[in-house]
Amino acid sequence: MRERFWQRFALSELTHEEWEALCDGCGRCCLLKLEDDDTGDIATLDVACQLLDLGTCRCSDYEHRFERVPGCTQLTPERVGDFRWLPPSCAYRRVHEGRGLAAWHPLISGDPRSVQRAGIGVSHFAVSEPDVPDEELDDHIIAVLPISQ
Numbered sequence: 001m002r003e004r005f006w007q008r009f010a011l012s013e014l015t016h017e018e019w020e021a022l023c024d025g026c027g028r029c030c031l032l033k034l035e036d037d038d039t040g041d042i043a044t045l046d047v048a049c050q051l052l053d054l055g056t057c058r059c060s061d062y063e064h065r066f067e068r069v070p071g072c073t074q075l076t077p078e079r080v081g082d083f084r085w086l087p088p089s090c091a092y093r094r095v096h097e098g099r100g101l102a103a104w105h106p107l108i109s110g111d112p113r114s115v116q117r118a119g120i121g122v123s124h125f126a127v128s129e130p131d132v133p134d135e136e137l138d139d140h141i142i143a144v145l146p147i148s149q
């Protein structure tokens with residue numbers, strides 16, 4: 001990977017390896033979301049996708065994720081700005097918005113565990129989708145993102 005590539009190149013100019021390394025492994029984008037049909041507001045739940053390994057905060061079947069989870073969407077450089085539900089801490093969103101990487105990002109700290117230590121990873125609060133009945137999902141809303149944001 002090129003030195004400090006996240007500062008020197010646009011997201012669209014990154015190699016595949018650099019693009020993948022930019023993910024901080026927080027797992028926040030893998031939390032379930034509910035969209036209000038009337039208002040378009042998006043609610044984020046503390047319930048993680050069935051494939052998210054809550055120990056590592058990584059997808060347990062990354063290669064086949066789109067076949068196994070139809071709602072899983074591919075993040076691309078062109079779509080970062082459109083995915084308004086990406087958390088403000090997301091490295092792709094930060095770079096897209098010109099905010100650079102946080103001190104706890106593994107590319108800065110040199111330690112993948114710094115994401116959990118900073119409280120950014122979802123391991124310490126998320127529960128797994130198979131453990132939550134559908135009728136209880138509303139009880140797990142932790143944030144609502146209005147359509148206007």
Ligand code: SF4
Nearest residue numbers: 023024026027029090
């Ligand atoms: S929110 Fe962003 S940085 Fe965190 S796991 Fe998802 S894509 Fe990676």
Ligand code: SF4
Nearest residue numbers: 030049052059065072
């Ligand atoms: S399939 Fe994998 S990458 Fe997609 S939302 Fe689920 S855990 Fe995340």
